Amino acid sequence: MLEPRPEEMLKITGLHAFYEESHILHGIDLTVGAGELVTLLGRNGAGRTTTLKSIMGLVGRRSGSITINGIETIAMPTHRIARLGIGYCPEERGIFSNLTVEENLLLPLVVREGGMSLAELYEMFPNLQERRKSMGTRLSGGEQQMLAMARILRTGGKLLLLDEITEGLAPVIVQAMGRLIGQLKERGFTIVLVEQNFHFAADLADRHYVIESGVIADMIPRDELASSTDKLNQYLGV
């Protein structure tokens, strides 16, 4: 029997994106089903961050189509896209230095019920509770990454866009991140994970998209990952 097609949480077709005069994305097509965990892999400068930013409406100009739960967002302002229920964790983490840890946590707008409460988040991230009165950028790199993740879990949004969340972290913290991502998947979050390589999410991801020079070069489902390692290493220049 055919598996029922998962509901399309995110569908991108023919996406072009520009910063000023530079044309960065040249017709990206990808879909992410509800509850799926999908990675965007690629070399530095391939256009993975730009893809996430395009979804949030944070690039200079974009064209094509991006639907969130079937709602077209290509002409929407950023804050309205976010209110459709997207949690965005930027590559540079974006912890606000003028805000305390708790203010950082409470910043994203709650868009619907079902998000995690502050108490739940503190239970999940005890370090953040201890340091909740500190200014955001006083935290260590790992704690900042935890904070950047934690604050998008409160909003009730079910689609998470995570940009290189393991970059520059100590191996134990990378492991903790891996467990966290697993828990989030179990809780039913839909996750788009930008990574440099496929190892971090190999056990968790349903599918891997490879981006090269602003287009999707390949898509590798979970069960083909083992047989595609060489091909992937070639794409990623490992």
Added chain:
Amino acid sequence: MELSFHTVMSQVMLGLNNGVFYAILSLGLAVIFGLLNIVNFVHGALYMLGAYVALLGYTMLGPLLGKPDFHLNYWAALVVAPLVVGLLGIGIERTMLRRLRKFDHLYGLLLTFGLALIIQGVFTNYFNVSGDAYDAKPEVLEGAVNLGFMLFPKYRLWVIVISLVVCFSTWFVIERTKLGSYLRAGTENPELVKAFGINVPLMITLTYGYGAALAAFAGVLAAPIYSVSPVMGSEMIITVFAVVVIGGMGSIMGAIITGLLLGMVEGFTKVVYAPASSTVIFLIMVLVLLIKPTGLFGKES
């Protein structure tokens, strides 16, 4: 020269009275600069407009409405002028500043400078440059109070108190409330704040409106003390810009404290060496620029 405690204190109190105007105005500039990255050169003109709303509301509004007995009183002016000028600010932001956001911040500065010249020019054309007296000071604020060490005009004391209340409330809202956390975050990384679902463009518009309203509020407070004239804003704003340079653009509390202190320094200088009192702030500005170019409270960037 003998420096009696009384002479010094009375000049320092009068200086504080000037200082609260510097504080409110530089606070507004700091809030606007924080979120819009624009040096709001039209601030002085908005201050002047606030005073004129009070003056014209008192003298001309009644006749204009066909009710010669109607006068907008002082208390009403304290509410109406900030509202009117705040709305004007919102209009300026929506129709003009917003379009400049994607260009260099210099254009915002040039635009507001041009607006200041236009507003001042129009008012110079219709009103007396040497100023008109505002006669609607409320009776309860006439006379003087005994502060123990001196008799101080009641009205000036009121101005000091209410200005401090407004300044520190603004500080409180920005630094200690949820709404303020949006503003602080927007100052730091507006794009990400948008990505968290917050309507940043609206926040920017309202912030500019609030800054304009603050300037108008100061204008109404000033009306019974100084004469209301088309150039009152441009005279005031030169000193306020010096205050802002000394304090550094970055900090709300910095703007308030610097404004108050410099007012008092000015007052004190009046006792010690009166001819220097009008230049002492600029002297301090030069010194600060030489020693700490980002200003006393400014952050290195």
